[in-house]
Amino acid sequence: MKKSQYFKKLNNEKIQCQLCPHNCIINKGKNGICRVRKNISSELYSMNYGKVCSLHFDPIEKKPLYHFYPGRTIFSVGSVGCNLRCKFCQNWEISQTSVEDYPYLTDYSPEDIVKLATDESGNIGIAYTYNEPTVWYEFMLEIARLAKSKNLKNVMVTNAYINPEPLEELMPFIDAFSVDLKAFSENFYKEIVSAQLEPVKNTLKSINKKNKHLEITNLIIPGLNDDEKVFKKMINWIKDELGVNTVLHLSRYYPTYKMTIESTSVSKLIKLFKIAKEHLNFVYLGNVRTQEGQNTYCYKCGKLVINRFGYTTDLSGIDDDGKCLHCGNKIL
Ligand code: SF4
Known part of the structure; x- marks a missing residue:
């Protein structure tokens, strides 16, 4: 575990986590909504660090x-x-x-x-x-x-x-x-x-x-x-x-x-x-x-530039700078 970067101490040993918009107010010994940030002795710890x-x-x-x-x-x-x-x-x-x-x-x-x-x-x-x-x-x-x-x-x-x-x-x-x-x-x-x-x-x-x-x-x-x-x-x-x-x-x-x-x-x-x-x-x-x-088409010339099948990707319509090989339009 590691001490959290974003929190502030409140009264009665409570703390407020300021990492996400829940801004959980956490009592001593308890976790926030995410279940992995815990108030230990009025300090907030990231329990899943590492x-x-x-x-x-x-x-x-x-x-x-x-x-x-x-x-x-x-x-x-x-x-x-x-x-x-x-x-x-x-x-x-x-x-x-x-x-x-x-x-x-x-x-x-x-x-x-x-x-x-x-x-x-x-x-x-x-x-x-x-x-x-x-x-x-x-x-x-x-x-x-x-x-x-x-x-x-x-x-x-x-x-x-x-x-x-x-x-x-x-x-x-x-x-x-x-x-x-x-x-x-x-x-x-x-x-x-x-x-x-x-x-x-x-x-x-x-x-x-x-x-x-x-x-x-x-x-x-x-x-x-x-x-x-x-x-x-x-x-x-x-x-x-x-x-x-x-x-x-x-x-x-x-x-x-x-x-x-x-x-x-x-x-x-x-x-x-x-x-x-x-x-x-x-x-x-x-x-x-x-x-x-599934595929990527150039929005200027309409030609196919990236052909996908599942996680197989065929980049034969695009150059190394991400430009359409048919019309030169920058795609990526
Ligand atoms: S949900 Fe977790 S990260 Fe978000 S404010 Fe609560 S304790 Fe912090």
């Missing part, structure tokens, strides 16, 4: 990132804990638990992680993923700093539920963000994931303002976030606030964890894909095998 539950070399497309070093491999690391309570979480066994309750954690130092990443030829960097990396903040930041000094790329796969100050400190070290935008309604955020939408929108705007690579994933759940009016509002917000070239992945939901609603129909997914494509240049479909929504 505790690793998953290490894999993954295709970058799995994050999902389609416009950041396509076809390459990234060393992916994760721990336990999350500051959200998504009823549809696919990784709930690791996200909705604590260090004490999860017996399969292994200790690593930031140096160990960076060494594993640099030892693998062809690996572009490190992705903080599987559970929410915000609640692993101190460990992630230390790895990211070290990784940057070794010319590795850092990728954060996140729900974007982080306060502005810790985000600002982290920003110089993160090269690309894959953000889950769960829905575009405060009610959904409150009822289904136990959080708020507004801070997520602010994080997205901050990432964009710093010119970091950003791709957004929106999991479509029937009856909960597939209303076309609200969906159009979300697409227009992305276009107006983040830009027409923001990459959007629409992902198919399957029942899991506490959610029993039937899977998203492919026809609904394609309908929303077409709506999004009217306003954004790069929209993809995930968790589904379809003709549409």
Whole structure:
């Protein structure tokens, strides 16, 4: 464990964590909502510091990132804990638990992680993923700093539920963000994931303002976030606030964890894909095998530039600078 960077002491041995917008007030001996930040003797500790539950070399497309070093491999690391309570979480066994309750954690130092990443030829960097990396903040930041000094790329796969100050400190070290935008309604955020939408929108705007690579994933759940009016509002917000070239992945939901609603129909997914494509240049479909929504086409000349099949990526339509080989338009 390690002392947390963002908290303040309150009366009666309570403390307030200031890492994410929950701003939990935590009594002595208790954890915050994420289950991995604990008040020990009126100091806040990151209990999952250095505790690793998953290490894999993954295709970058799995994050999902389609416009950041396509076809390459990234060393992916994760721990336990999350500051959200998504009823549809696919990784709930690791996200909705604590260090004490999860017996399969292994200790690593930031140096160990960076060494594993640099030892693998062809690996572009490190992705903080599987559970929410915000609640692993101190460990992630230390790895990211070290990784940057070794010319590795850092990728954060996140729900974007982080306060502005810790985000600002982290920003110089993160090269690309894959953000889950769960829905575009405060009610959904409150009822289904136990959080708020507004801070997520602010994080997205901050990432964009710093010119970091950003791709957004929106999991479509029937009856909960597939209303076309609200969906159009979300697409227009992305276009107006983040830009027409923001990459959007629409992902198919399957029942899991506490959610029993039937899977998203492919026809609904394609309908929303077409709506999004009217306003954004790069929209993809995930968790589904379809003709549409897999490949990258140049938005100027319309020609195929990246052909994807599963995690196999054929880059024969694009040059090393990310330009379309047919018309020279900069794509990546
Ligand atoms: S990081 Fe954890 S303890 Fe801190 S405010 Fe968020 S949920 Fe609460």
